[in-house]
Amino acid sequence: MKYLLISLFVSLWFNAAIGQQDVLIKNGTLLTITDGVKEETDILLSNGKIKSIGKDLAAANARVIDAEGLFVMPGIVDAHSHIAIDAVNEATNPVTAEVFVGDAIDPYDIAMYRALAGGVTISHAMHGSANAIGGQCETLKHRWGELNPKSFVMEGAPRTIKFALGENPMRVHGEGKDIAPRTRMGIEQEFRRSFEGAKRYKQAWADHQSGKTKKPPAYSLRMQTLADILDGKIIIHCHSYRADEILMLMNVLSDFGVDKICFQHVNEGFKIAPELAEFGAHASVFSDWWAYKFEVYYSTAYNAAILTKNGVITSINSDDAGLIRHLYHEAAKTQRYGSLSDNEALRLITLNPAIQLGIDDRVGSLEVNKEADVAIFKNHPLSVYATPQMTIVDGVVRFDINEDMDDMRMEINPEAMLPAFYEQSEGHEDKCMQGVNSEHHHHAHSHHQH
């Protein structure tokens, strides 16, 4: 099956070979995010970086792209995704800090190409939400066409880990396995127990290294990862919905001196926006998903706007292979629901998610010396009539609407059957439950996708 996929969907990789050529995008309207809107301005990409921004730029041997009448913006960053990985949940224990999504990168997932076709250059490939403390995540660059799983890793991006509150861990462990946590009280204790253990683990190693103890403690990747969280080496991205559970985790983190946290989904973030702002917690939200489960019944599509207006660093994410293709449209919904300005809305899918992933010094805005991740749109990206034209990652064109193929198979045999047809699932669910009890669940309710 794998070989079939490889032969089917290896495409565009030849682009990479010519990728080192400079790219000069002429006369576009630049939506820089950090330095306003620059009309009829050029941007030169060289060696994977933005080399210069200005009028009448010239570069010998550069590929020139005429962007007159088009909009040029930084590549869109999705702070919550599960595309391009072929494992999501290690749902065997309420705490699995040792596992790593980066071990399961799938270079052939067509969803990556489709994300590029929506202007998205970076996605945060996350572990699922089955466990209170899930696995470590990976920040991916959409270098579609590369074949080595490692080539999608954004080198040097900070480590991140998935936490999860509420119904999902309660359902998987409490209801599914009859072990704690079955309640939001139980979930709190998973964190406290884990962090207390990590404190002792750290102390044991410190004692050994200082010569206080002779025998080294038993090495545990799980405990070491938790210790790294206590040391501020890992950013927590926590699946969460309800205000009470979010306040709980902030209390726990305060007790252990941890402050790097981005709440994910955080549908009730609007209820405690001042508390989130005071803590310095970030929020990465859906534009309008709600009511698909009880813990999101008291939601509002004004969430992103309320959080933004209260000073919380907020992003809009997809969590979904379909939504990721139109994050620009999802960001635009904050103008219907909350009347955010163009720049505020665009920040939700560029600089803000970059801040949440700790990569804002490298991407998220059009600035000289930042990485050459660029999306070019026909019509303003916040217009419902926006159409992504070209998406560039590290200076390499990875999507071009004019080169896009009607059929993504590498070899098309008219005699052969079309690849599998998938009926559409109905209804929404956060996709953080992939790989958990799917057979059972789908036999019971064939209309849901998890």
Add this chain to the structure above:
Amino acid sequence: MKYLSIIILCFTSLMLKAQMIEKAKKGPFLLTNATIHTITNGVIEGDVLIEGDRIKQIGKGLSKDQASIIDCTGKHIYPGMIDGGTKLGLSEISAVSLTNDYNELGDFTPHMEALTAVNPNSVNIPVTRTNGVTTVLAKPTGGLFPGRAALIDLFGYTPESMYAGFKGQILQYPSTGKRGRWDRRKDDEIKKDAEKAMKKLNDFWSKCKTYAAIDSASTASGGNIEQYNPQLEAMTGVVRKEEKLMIRVNKKEDILSAIKFVNKHSIDAVLVGVIDGWRVADSLVKYNIPVITGPILALPSRDSDRYDAAYTNAGKLHKAGVLVAIQTNETENVRNLPFNAAFAANYGMGVDAAMEAITINAAKVFGLEDELGSIEEGKRANLYVADGDPFETKTQISHLFIGGFMVPMENRHTLLNDEFLDRFPSNN
């Protein structure tokens, strides 16, 4: 200090007001100086008079005693949008199974009536209508014949008062596709399952025909059918071509098979979903079968298809000459109907055709083109006032009318915004 308390008092009273649920208001209403997008008669400048549940008059300088006047200078009036397929009212929270009323047990449940289970007070309904969606098809799903769908207006206190004049049976045509990514059946298993389902369908259909024939004979002789069967009874209208059959079918081969089925049994059919429709548009045109396609904001159904296959399908069908309406197939986010139509518009359909798809074309599909889907005198007053193109995300809708009532613009989402945007601090 005095001023401060006055300010606080004003602020508090504003908050209190925002938390009150307004009631709908009765007309007559005179909407003046608007740009009226009639859909069927172009764009005109003028006034619209709403009286009772009807659009009474359209013209310039209209007047009416006791009418509430709504100045629409600089604003746009559009007919309410119609979603060709939803679970709105039939499901409150999809993950909480006891709030789901769209899927009765069994493969053959055509006697199930969606209208019976529509909850007029679903929190999802105000969230939907305030985006200009005034009318939706509430449909059951699951099995082969899950029940009878009903078109409802999104305002009313009883299902009957929401009923908008169309009911139709649903057939979920046997699929030879995978049910989803999680479907691990092998190709031959899928084929076998589909053949089995097809046999069940054909067997049931011949029973329906026999039953309808006996029923006709019984009625002709002045009696009642002896062996009453609720399933078969519910199908008599479809067999006699007196009721529409809405056939959900998506994959190319299945669409062609469904078209054969329709022709063989002379069915008054609408095809629903029709994701592969662009591959067989000729056949749909040839047999003059209308389509309710969507959702548009969806992934392609094959890994090999162009990234925009779902965006472009509606436009391709329209250009081929198919009568196209659009569905979101949604529950809590039916409010995204205008954005689904907008994506269809942007990816080949054009703005006018896409707007028609969710107004007059939907009305035509349901046989209600004299009642709904455009701003015309005598039609049901389902319309809204917007400050711009209703497809554009930025646009705000200011007034909403359903069945002549001015329906408040509040919903759970706006109320939570009103309460929490400038929340009082909790700790001091």
